[in-house]
Amino acid sequence: MLSILVWAPILGALLISCLPQAIGAQRARQIALWIAGIVLLWTAYLASQFDLSTASLQFQETLPWIESLELSYQMGVDGLSMPLVIISSLLSWLAIFSSDRQINRPRLYYALLLVLSGAVAGAFLAQNLLLFFLFYEVELIPLYLMIAIWGGALRGYAAMKFLIYTAVSGALILAAFFGLALLSSSLTFDYDVLQNQTLPLATQVILLTTLLIGFGIKIPIVPLHTWLPDAHVQAPTPVSVLLAGVLLKLGTYGMLRFGLGLFPEAWKVAAPVIAAFAVISVLYGSFAAIAQTDMKKIVAYSSVGHMGYILLAAAAATPLSLVGAIAQMVSHGLISALLFLLVGVVYAKTGTRDINVLRGLLSPERGLPLIGSLMIVGAMASAGIPGMMGFIAEFIVYRSSFEVFPVQTLLCMVGTGLTAVYFLVLINKAFFGRLPDNLANLPQVRWRDRIPSVIVTVLIIFLGIQPSWIMRWSETTSIALVRNRLERNVTLTVAVPMPLELSLQPDLTLLPTLPDLQG
Amino acid sequence: MRFVRTAAFIFRPSILAAMVIAISPSTHPLAPIIDRLEQGGALLPDTPENVVEVVGILKSYGVVLGAYERNLNYIAEHQFLVLFPFFKYFDGEVTLRKLLKHWWHDRINYEFAEYCMKAMFWHGAHGLDIYLDSAEFRQRAGAAIQAKLRSNLVMGSLNRLLPEFLLEQVRMLCYYSALGQFWNVMSRMFLSLSDRYDCGEIQTIADVVDHVREGLVAAAANPITYAVTIAGQVYEIIPKSVGLTFLMDTAVPYVEAVFFRSFPFFGTVSYNAQAHQISPEQADFNYGALFADPLPIGGAGIPPTLLMQDMLHYIPPYLEAVYMKGARGQDDMRVKICLSFQKSMFCVTTAAMQGLAPYPFSTTDPEQQRANRAYLEQWMDRFLTSRLMQVN
Numbered sequence: 001m002l003s004i005l006v007w008a009p010i011l012g013a014l015l016i017s018c019l020p021q022a023i024g025a026q027r028a029r030q031i032a033l034w035i036a037g038i039v040l041l042w043t044a045y046l047a048s049q050f051d052l053s054t055a056s057l058q059f060q061e062t063l064p065w066i067e068s069l070e071l072s073y074q075m076g077v078d079g080l081s082m083p084l085v086i087i088s089s090l091l092s093w094l095a096i097f098s099s100d101r102q103i104n105r106p107r108l109y110y111a112l113l114l115v116l117s118g119a120v121a122g123a124f125l126a127q128n129l130l131l132f133f134l135f136y137e138v139e140l141i142p143l144y145l146m147i148a149i150w151g152g153a154l155r156g157y158a159a160m161k162f163l164i165y166t167a168v169s170g171a172l173i174l175a176a177f178f179g180l181a182l183l184s185s186s187l188t189f190d191y192d193v194l195q196n197q198t199l200p201l202a203t204q205v206i207l208l209t210t211l212l213i214g215f216g217i218k219i220p221i222v223p224l225h226t227w228l229p230d231a232h233v234q235a236p237t238p239v240s241v242l243l244a245g246v247l248l249k250l251g252t253y254g255m256l257r258f259g260l261g262l263f264p265e266a267w268k269v270a271a272p273v274i275a276a277f278a279v280i281s282v283l284y285g286s287f288a289a290i291a292q293t294d295m296k297k298i299v300a301y302s303s304v305g306h307m308g309y310i311l312l313a314a315a316a317a318t319p320l321s322l323v324g325a326i327a328q329m330v331s332h333g334l335i336s337a338l339l340f341l342l343v344g345v346v347y348a349k350t351g352t353r354d355i356n357v358l359r360g361l362l363s364p365e366r367g368l369p370l371i372g373s374l375m376i377v378g379a380m381a382s383a384g385i386p387g388m389m390g391f392i393a394e395f396i397v398y399r400s401s402f403e404v405f406p407v408q409t410l411l412c413m414v415g416t417g418l419t420a421v422y423f424l425v426l427i428n429k430a431f432f433g434r435l436p437d438n439l440a441n442l443p444q445v446r447w448r449d450r451i452p453s454v455i456v457t458v459l460i461i462f463l464g465i466q467p468s469w470i471m472r473w474s475e476t477t478s479i480a481l482v483r484n485r486l487e488r489n490v491t492l493t494v495a496v497p498m499p500l501e502l503s504l505q506p507d508l509t510l511l512p513t514l515p516d517l518q519g
Numbered sequence: 520m521r522f523v524r525t526a527a528f529i530f531r532p533s534i535l536a537a538m539v540i541a542i543s544p545s546t547h548p549l550a551p552i553i554d555r556l557e558q559g560g561a562l563l564p565d566t567p568e569n570v571v572e573v574v575g576i577l578k579s580y581g582v583v584l585g586a587y588e589r590n591l592n593y594i595a596e597h598q599f600l601v602l603f604p605f606f607k608y609f610d611g612e613v614t615l616r617k618l619l620k621h622w623w624h625d626r627i628n629y630e631f632a633e634y635c636m637k638a639m640f641w642h643g644a645h646g647l648d649i650y651l652d653s654a655e656f657r658q659r660a661g662a663a664i665q666a667k668l669r670s671n672l673v674m675g676s677l678n679r680l681l682p683e684f685l686l687e688q689v690r691m692l693c694y695y696s697a698l699g700q701f702w703n704v705m706s707r708m709f710l711s712l713s714d715r716y717d718c719g720e721i722q723t724i725a726d727v728v729d730h731v732r733e734g735l736v737a738a739a740a741n742p743i744t745y746a747v748t749i750a751g752q753v754y755e756i757i758p759k760s761v762g763l764t765f766l767m768d769t770a771v772p773y774v775e776a777v778f779f780r781s782f783p784f785f786g787t788v789s790y791n792a793q794a795h796q797i798s799p800e801q802a803d804f805n806y807g808a809l810f811a812d813p814l815p816i817g818g819a820g821i822p823p824t825l826l827m828q829d830m831l832h833y834i835p836p837y838l839e840a841v842y843m844k845g846a847r848g849q850d851d852m853r854v855k856i857c858l859s860f861q862k863s864m865f866c867v868t869t870a871a872m873q874g875l876a877p878y879p880f881s882t883t884d885p886e887q888q889r890a891n892r893a894y895l896e897q898w899m900d901r902f903l904t905s906r907l908m909q910v911n
Binding site for chain 1: 812814845846847848850851852853854
């Protein structure tokens with residue numbers, strides 16, 4: 001069942017590639033939209049069949065592949081990956097929909113988008129470390145090509161930088177996986193087997209550090225972030241949407257799945273350091289965003305900052321903070337996708353993203369009033385205004401992390417305030433005031449330009465009002481991740497201990513009371 | 520600057536043949552415009568595109584003005600001292616269907632007519648104001664107020680307590696009526712312009728200016744009167760004997776109040792009130808139609824937008840076709856209407872300028888030409904901050 005999410009897009013990409021050029025150029029977009037739509041519907045069906053009461057992997061598929069390498073085709077989904085798969089399917093469809101209809105080399109473009117979509121889904125679903133690595137690496141190829149071919153003026157530089165950084169990331173992750181498999185003497189890459197490894201703490205710390213640097217590049221954590229603003233600025237809008245909305249989440253997902261999941265003892269040791277880097281990322285990202293004049297760079301640095309919240313929640317590693325981390329992944333995925341979509345429309349219509357050039361875009365007749373209004377909604381959501389998804393995620397992150405890392409949490413909360421600063425600067429400069437005469441004849445904004453942003457905005461508001469629709473996927477899994485640490489007889493001084501009997505009947509309503517259990 | 524008000528105020532026909540200007544060229548920043556006017560041209564350049572825009576928009580404006588003037592006259596005559604006039608925009612026809620349409624807002628925005636009336640009331644109409652401050656007005660209005668409040672003890676007591684309150688209301692109703700009568704003439708004038716255009720009689724901007732000027736000349740001496748009927752008895756509040764006339768007591772003050780001064784509404788001009796960009800001096804107000812910024816800055820629902828929205832319903836097909844060729848098609852229709860409307864108002868202003876000039880622009884007498892030059896330069900001083908250069 002899960003393989004459809006991976007192979008349907010890849011087969012679709014093959015189909016588009018094999019079409020004759022004359023037909024393919026016209027039909028590539030429709031085919032890609034249909035396939036992404038089918039994948040989205042299939043994801044919705046899987047979500048409807050997902051058992052919320054169990055933390056174990058569901059819809060599992062296992063096929064032996066290269067046994068000599070211990071590489072098996074193991075797929076499964078749990079509460080950690082399900083929300084991300086949903087977001088990935090949704091944003092893939094929206095990315096295809098929001099792509100320029102007149103794009104050059106459409107067959108290659110849409111084929112690469114589908115490959116990217118399949119590879120990301122594969123990475124989220126893989127339950128074999130090597131299989132994860134394969135998908136993690138495969139995803140680099142279409143992304144590199146899309147930035148290099150359809151990017152902005154400095155696309156070559158940005159694409160190469162992205163490739164080098166993420167290739168190093170992949171190498172470090174592979175090294176950590178090999179190290180784990182070899183040192184644990186199990187000689188397997190199966191996740192469920194490796195979960196029970198009993199390596200010495202020092203070895204675990206070394207492996208976890210390697211893994212964290214690898215995933216830290218992908219997230220990205222400051223100071224490993226420098227590839228991201230360049231990649232975002234040069235990438236076409238749909239790629240930025242996928243990059244911020246989904247691909248960065250591979251880093252945080254990998255960190256939780258493989259870092260916290262495989263090295264729980266070492267995690268306890270590394271947690272304060274991770275929390276410190278979270279603070280650095282949040283504050284650096286926010287201050288850097290304030291200093292930018294390119295709208296895309298502002299959103300890109302905003303991403304660096306907001307990914308820091310996930311890092312903070314992951315470091316705290318309490319059941320509630322893990323729910324918060326996953327919620328923040330979804331929230332950031334939607335909000336950053338919205339902001340990049342909107343910046344894309346602004347750029348397509350005005351030809352610039354410079355907030356010192358843009359002005360008065362909220363002008364009701366000749367500006368971009370709906371796009372501007374949605375930008376304000378996006379900024380509010382990003383700044384954690386109640387009633388939207390951003391508030392729910394950030395509130396849970398802060399509420400849960402404060403018990404464990406109070407100082408770091410307070411410093412991260414400053415980042416939320418700074419979010420309001422840089423987005424208000426952006427909105428004030430680009431959208432308020434009188435539309436200058438050189439922008440008074442902008443091309444018409446059609447509904448097809450607005451639809452992707454409207455869909456995402458509706459979701460952001462809906463999930464802000466009804467957050468349990470996104471929280472419920474991850475409650476059980478989050479508790480199980482923490483329980484795994486307890487069962488391994490770890491004395492938790494960092495994370496919040498949780499009685500096993502509570503974890504057997506997971507209920508989010510219990511979670512806010514968890515800190516009380518400490519007393 | 521005030522409108523030039525000569526005792527021997529006469530509208531003169533323009534002479535469009537090439538004029539001989541004996542005096543040296545003007546050094547005013549708007550000298551090219553002065554030169555064009557002295558040659559019998561208009562403030563707006565004469566191009567086929569401008570003719571289509573001006574005539575098309577004035578047709579739509581004529582329809583809207585017709586609705587405005589009917590409502591203003593209805594309020595003046597039938598909503599006399601109705602202090603809670605819930606249905607004043609219904610012209611006496613209160614039905615559920617009309618109420619629903621009113622709430623749905625796909626209707627004529629009569630509020631705009633009231634804003635114009637209030638602009639006139641605020642900035643004043645010289646002759647009308649003199650009468651409204653006279654003893655005769657107090658006596659006539661007082662009689663009507665007494666008749667209206669005869670069976671209303673509460674309001675009667677209130678009137679005795681605050682005797683100026685209802686009197687001021689009646690003054691305002693006089694302005695309702697005066698503007699209604701002015702627009703009645705203008706509405707018919709603009710619609711006949713459109714008819715003449717359809718017949719091929721109007722082909723240039725000069726034709727448009729001539730048509731407007733002749734319309735103003737024809738109605739110049741029309742008396743402005745106001746009477747209300749209370750309990751079957753007619754009360755003349757502005758009798759014909761006062762001598763108020765169409766041109767001097769409505770048209771000229773209207774141009775001053777609505778074309779030039781108006782109010783600082785957002786969307787009319789962009790300003791920052793906190794930075795004292797709004798002068799407290801009423802005489803410094805330059806927020807009228809000739810100064811309005813066609814690019815509103817988020818002020819949906821403010822008066823200029825209301826007028827454009829009303830005109831949108833009556834744009835003739837040939838003008839709509841022109842608008843649809845723009846980059847934004849239907850999206851910025853109201854901005855395009857505003858741009859065309861400003862062009863048309865510059866034509867109306869040209870007609871007024873020609874009529875009010877001390878001497879015909881066709882004069883060959885250097886002294887008269889100098890007087891005309893000074894007159895035009897005074898006008899141009901006022902146009903310096905207007906949208907004149909943008910429409911040229």
